[in-house]
Amino acid sequence: MADAGLAESVLERLEKLDCGVDSQDVASVLSVDHQAIVGAVKSLQSLGELISAEQRSSKHWELTAEGKEIVEQGSHEARVFNAIPTEGLSQTDLMVESIEDTVQDKLVQVQKGLTGKLDEKEKNELKKRKLLSEVTVKSYWLTKGPSFSTTVTKQETDLTAEMIASGTWRDKKFKPYNFEALGVPPECGHLHPLMKVRTQFRQIFLEMGFTEMPTNNFIESSFWNFDSLFQPQQHPARDQHDTFFLSDPAVAKDFPMDYLERVKKVHSEGGYGSQGYKYDWKLEEAQKNLLRTHTTAVSARMLYKLAQQGKFTPVKYFSIDRVFRNETLDATHLAEFHQIEGVVADYGLTLGDLMGVLHQFFTKLGITKLRFKPAYNPYTEPSMEVFSYHEGLKKWVEVGNSGVFRPEMLLPMGIPEGVSVIAWGLSLERPTMIKYGINNIRELVGHKVNLQMVYDSPICRLDS
Amino acid sequence: MPTVSVKRDLLFQALGKKYTDEEFDELCFEFGLELDEITSEKDIISREQGDVRAAGASDVVLYKIDVPANRYDLLCLEGLVRGLQVFKQKIEAPYYRRVGATDGKPQRFIITQETAVLRPHAVAAVLRNITFTQERYDSFIELQEKLHQNICRKRSLVAIGTHDLDTISGPFTYTAKAPDDICFKPLNQKEESTATELMRLYKNDSHLRHYLHIIEDEPHYPIIYDSNGVVLSMPPIINGDHSKISLKTKNVFIECTATDLTKAKIVLDMMVTMFSEYCAKPFTVEEVEVVCPDGSTCLYPDLAYRKELISGDTINQKVGIKESAESLARLLTRMCLKAEVTGKADEIEVEIPPTRSDVIHACDIMEDAAMAYGFNNIARTKPKTYTIANQLPLNKLSELLRLELAAAGFTEALTFALCSQEDIADKLGKKISDSRAVHISNPKTAEFQVARTTLLPGLLKTLAANRKLPLPLKLFEISDVVLKDDTTDVGARNNRRLCAVFYNKIPGFEVIHGLLDRVMQLLDVKPSRDQGYYIQAASDSIFFPGRCAEIISHGKSVGCLGVLHPDVINRFELTMPCSALDLDIEPFL
Numbered sequence A: 001m002a003d004a005g006l007a008e009s010v011l012e013r014l015e016k017l018d019c020g021v022d023s024q025d026v027a028s029v030l031s032v033d034h035q036a037i038v039g040a041v042k043s044l045q046s047l048g049e050l051i052s053a054e055q056r057s058s059k060h061w062e063l064t065a066e067g068k069e070i071v072e073q074g075s076h077e078a079r080v081f082n083a084i085p086t087e088g089l090s091q092t093d094l095m096v097e098s099i100e101d102t103v104q105d106k107l108v109q110v111q112k113g114l115t116g117k118l119d120e121k122e123k124n125e126l127k128k129r130k131l132l133s134e135v136t137v138k139s140y141w142l143t144k145g146p147s148f149s150t151t152v153t154k155q156e157t158d159l160t161a162e163m164i165a166s167g168t169w170r171d172k173k174f175k176p177y178n179f180e181a182l183g184v185p186p187e188c189g190h191l192h193p194l195m196k197v198r199t200q201f202r203q204i205f206l207e208m209g210f211t212e213m214p215t216n217n218f219i220e221s222s223f224w225n226f227d228s229l230f231q232p233q234q235h236p237a238r239d240q241h242d243t244f245f246l247s248d249p250a251v252a253k254d255f256p257m258d259y260l261e262r263v264k265k266v267h268s269e270g271g272y273g274s275q276g277y278k279y280d281w282k283l284e285e286a287q288k289n290l291l292r293t294h295t296t297a298v299s300a301r302m303l304y305k306l307a308q309q310g311k312f313t314p315v316k317y318f319s320i321d322r323v324f325r326n327e328t329l330d331a332t333h334l335a336e337f338h339q340i341e342g343v344v345a346d347y348g349l350t351l352g353d354l355m356g357v358l359h360q361f362f363t364k365l366g367i368t369k370l371r372f373k374p375a376y377n378p379y380t381e382p383s384m385e386v387f388s389y390h391e392g393l394k395k396w397v398e399v400g401n402s403g404v405f406r407p408e409m410l411l412p413m414g415i416p417e418g419v420s421v422i423a424w425g426l427s428l429e430r431p432t433m434i435k436y437g438i439n440n441i442r443e444l445v446g447h448k449v450n451l452q453m454v455y456d457s458p459i460c461r462l463d464s
Numbered sequence B: 001m002p003t004v005s006v007k008r009d010l011l012f013q014a015l016g017k018k019y020t021d022e023e024f025d026e027l028c029f030e031f032g033l034e035l036d037e038i039t040s041e042k043d044i045i046s047r048e049q050g051d052v053r054a055a056g057a058s059d060v061v062l063y064k065i066d067v068p069a070n071r072y073d074l075l076c077l078e079g080l081v082r083g084l085q086v087f088k089q090k091i092e093a094p095y096y097r098r099v100g101a102t103d104g105k106p107q108r109f110i111i112t113q114e115t116a117v118l119r120p121h122a123v124a125a126v127l128r129n130i131t132f133t134q135e136r137y138d139s140f141i142e143l144q145e146k147l148h149q150n151i152c153r154k155r156s157l158v159a160i161g162t163h164d165l166d167t168i169s170g171p172f173t174y175t176a177k178a179p180d181d182i183c184f185k186p187l188n189q190k191e192e193s194t195a196t197e198l199m200r201l202y203k204n205d206s207h208l209r210h211y212l213h214i215i216e217d218e219p220h221y222p223i224i225y226d227s228n229g230v231v232l233s234m235p236p237i238i239n240g241d242h243s244k245i246s247l248k249t250k251n252v253f254i255e256c257t258a259t260d261l262t263k264a265k266i267v268l269d270m271m272v273t274m275f276s277e278y279c280a281k282p283f284t285v286e287e288v289e290v291v292c293p294d295g296s297t298c299l300y301p302d303l304a305y306r307k308e309l310i311s312g313d314t315i316n317q318k319v320g321i322k323e324s325a326e327s328l329a330r331l332l333t334r335m336c337l338k339a340e341v342t343g344k345a346d347e348i349e350v351e352i353p354p355t356r357s358d359v360i361h362a363c364d365i366m367e368d369a370a371m372a373y374g375f376n377n378i379a380r381t382k383p384k385t386y387t388i389a390n391q392l393p394l395n396k397l398s399e400l401l402r403l404e405l406a407a408a409g410f411t412e413a414l415t416f417a418l419c420s421q422e423d424i425a426d427k428l429g430k431k432i433s434d435s436r437a438v439h440i441s442n443p444k445t446a447e448f449q450v451a452r453t454t455l456l457p458g459l460l461k462t463l464a465a466n467r468k469l470p471l472p473l474k475l476f477e478i479s480d481v482v483l484k485d486d487t488t489d490v491g492a493r494n495n496r497r498l499c500a501v502f503y504n505k506i507p508g509f510e511v512i513h514g515l516l517d518r519v520m521q522l523l524d525v526k527p528s529r530d531q532g533y534y535i536q537a538a539s540d541s542i543f544f545p546g547r548c549a550e551i552i553s554h555g556k557s558v559g560c561l562g563v564l565h566p567d568v569i570n571r572f573e574l575t576m577p578c579s580a581l582d583l584d585i586e587p588f589l
Helices: A004-015 A023-030 A036-043 A065-073 A074-082 A103-109 A120-128 A163-167 A195-208 A259-270 A283-287 A296-308 A351-364 A407-413 A429-436 A451-456 B008-015 B021-031 B040-048 B077-087 B135-147 B193-201 B262-280 B312-319 B325-333 B360-373 B393-407 B457-465 B509-522 B566-571
Strands: A053-065 A134-146 A220-222 A244-247 A289-291 A315-324 A336-347 A371-375 A380-390 A395-405 A417-426 B003-007 B034-040 B061-066 B097-099 B107-112 B120-129 B156-166 B170-176 B219-227 B231-234 B250-256 B284-286 B288-291 B299-300 B304-311 B338-341 B347-352 B473-484 B494-503 B533-537 B545-555 B554-562 B579-583
Touching: A004 A023, A004 A036, A004 A134, A023 A036, A023 A134, A036 A053, A036 A134, A036 B338, A036 B533, A053 A065, A053 A103, A065 A103, A074 A103, A103 A120, A120 A134, A163 A371, A195 A336, A195 A351, A195 A429, A195 B393, A259 A283, A259 A407, A296 A315, A296 A336, A296 A407, A296 A417, A336 A351, A351 A380, A351 A395, A351 A417, A351 B077, A351 B312, A371 A395, A371 B021, A371 B360, A380 B360, A380 B509, A407 B494, B003 B008, B003 B077, B003 B135, B003 B288, B008 B077, B021 B034, B021 B077, B034 B040, B040 B250, B077 B135, B077 B262, B107 B120, B120 B262, B120 B288, B120 B299, B135 B156, B135 B262, B156 B231, B156 B262, B170 B250, B219 B250, B231 B250, B250 B262, B262 B284, B304 B312, B312 B325, B312 B347, B312 B360, B325 B338, B325 B347, B325 B360, B393 B473, B393 B494, B393 B509, B457 B473, B457 B494, B457 B579, B494 B509, B509 B533, B509 B545, B509 B554, B509 B579, B545 B579, B554 B566
Parallel strands: B097 B284, B107 B170, B107 B288
Antiparallel strands: A053 A134, A220 A289, A315 A336, A336 A417, A371 A380, A380 A395, A395 A417, B003 B061, B034 B061, B120 B250, B120 B284, B156 B250, B170 B219, B219 B231, B288 B299, B304 B347, B338 B347, B473 B494, B494 B579, B533 B545, B545 B554, B554 B579
């Protein structure tokens, strides 16, 4: 706070006046620098409505350094005149016996503050000669405020431990807070929005009684990724253009051979009530290692394991993990993304049950209007695309895929006849992009994300 | 999913009804199709080449319809209309018949031994007295193209050739010859060329160049001659110009050569079932006798009908409905699967026509019943399956640690599992041959050469992309890396890692060290030489000499931490000092 004494002097000065006063006049009366008065005014303003101060600006003329020299020593012309000795007067000089130094006179007037005595033309003339300059001064027009008083009670910025201990807070006045300003952001770390959404999906599956599958194996054999799912070896998904194959380690080993033989048979000859695909099934194709194209490869391993345990017990499985596609990249497709998958295996499950489970699942995401479109998938029959009604777009949009695993997939594994396995899947990225209003997937996933987006992203509640 | 483009007005004319776009969209949805786009030739040209080029192009409305990948019978206007008309019960599904030649002597198609190593299979058929119009002709050509792109796997499995039978004379010989010994005038060319010259010519053909690789490196190319030595085609590349079909063609000879006989039969069946509609005797196809190298003969097209028995109860139980066998039979008939109750309990006899090669199991029949019933008319029920949920322990630990790391002031990054060799080797001052990285054989770009062996490069690239943000930057990621491992069936395994970086004007080793101590505290591992963890000086090309330590927990090395080497910082286009922590969290399960 500026000098309290000065502030009080300003108040005293103001008390005597009925109207108001310019802060410059106060400065000249109190013989202090104008800037000190400005400081005092500002500190008085912060104390509430003690005074009112209206900012204004005024212009006045000041002498330049050269101008000041002329006031002291006379104008250059006069100085020349005075320098000529009396003896050396020539004839012409007789014509002027004395001179009047008008430049000096005018500058003296300005120095005295009597600028008004000069007309504009004279002032501009002197300005051109760089003897005068026009200066703009910012000052305040001061008047008494609604709660004017000549005494200053110092306002405290904030409560201190000392005040609480001594009780002095009772007699203090506190500066008002500016509630318009934002607070100081806390120093903290942040979770990635895609991972926040993953946590929510995990939570939903757990609430629904689903057990998490071990999907921590990005590398998979073609056998588990395709063949076990009754996906024929000439299927386009098994093309180099769609799937990342490995050169090292290039092939998988240690297949359960009796199961592999059953898979080979159902592809090439049929069986289990199926015509099969009737082609020459090759072990070399099945051995090829790849980056898994879907987590369903893990579901296949889990169902095979389930079938090996002897007595069948119903299961509900889920997973959310990375899958890889050697696809053309664009604003919504990357070479890797997260697949969400749910699987239920039990005796007598129906297509109606699948739609019922999907209804429950999507209700937890805040999506209640669902409809199902027949679709094709090599390992499910029936296969259904799941559509939800988008209130914003006013149309049905695809939100996932689902189906009942084919007998040609389940029976060779040893899953008992009569057991149906229903499953569905969707990507994690798409709902996240919708949730957080992100149009380009690269702004969400990968190293090119803007961390500010991560810092600023709200918590994720999928149902609100 | 293949997309079929049909003229709207032509479609509605054939369906005998005008639909609004919405109504037709709805019909598609019910039938498992998707009205993907409503456009016109003019729109398409204008979008691809600009308005100027589009001027004068047809503005006839086109429907682009997505068809399920296994429904080859819906890949042309004829098939779509037939399928929808039967579904809407406007017509009955036609019965497709193979008939003998009028003179009793079928065309003969002889396969020689030379084809065995290349494309050993062939099938053929004749469409007799067909009447083409411009639209029918266009559709005929378009269906071949759709089949080539889909079931034929870009001609590698099956290639179709169609010929004006009146310009050639049987018997036909399918053989293989050295490229220089093959000479003919190919479709739409003026000169005769040898096969060698043709392959060179087609290198620059935007369409054909995609098929050259199928035979290019073979010493012999497949070739089909008529009895006068006229070349019908050189499959799977090009037909001869001599036998090309036109609007005036009355008798069409269709041959399919293949590496997969099952698919060849399906493709031929599709071609003839779709277009025999326009023959003088609709839905009849004249047989061709195919003679195999061993002298055995087969008559084609196959046009096999198969019968399956299924109980109504099975369908009801799988779908979750309660329909009578009669009603289910009616539903199936609407899907081109002619069905009748046999009278034995609720048994239904279903006849699968040659057009429905997708029906290979009772579950496919069940699905068709459900589709005809309407998926959205099925009551949605809650299964009674009772199970207790379990989290995967590794994921549970990861989830808990993620929250704690964020609470410790670090921000979560999410980086790619695939990267370039450079990222995990050169940039870290290491040799790729020393790494345990798995290598991808067919990456389209360098970004997908290997699976990451460490999370660090991803975090450093994230820092580089965010250099404009205020310092310090504190990042972490808990995710999987992939390492070669002989003990697993695929020869590799994932490894869950925790990686964190601190990027500031000062290296901040103490910050990253403090984070390690905090993580160990959370994992309830005490600082101790024997029964806990400690760090000891180590050296690694990633870190600045003397500023790197190995983390030992219960006697085993579980990770490292340190101040990054300035070379590493530079190679990742960073400018400030940086310290990092890399920890294997699997030992703490």
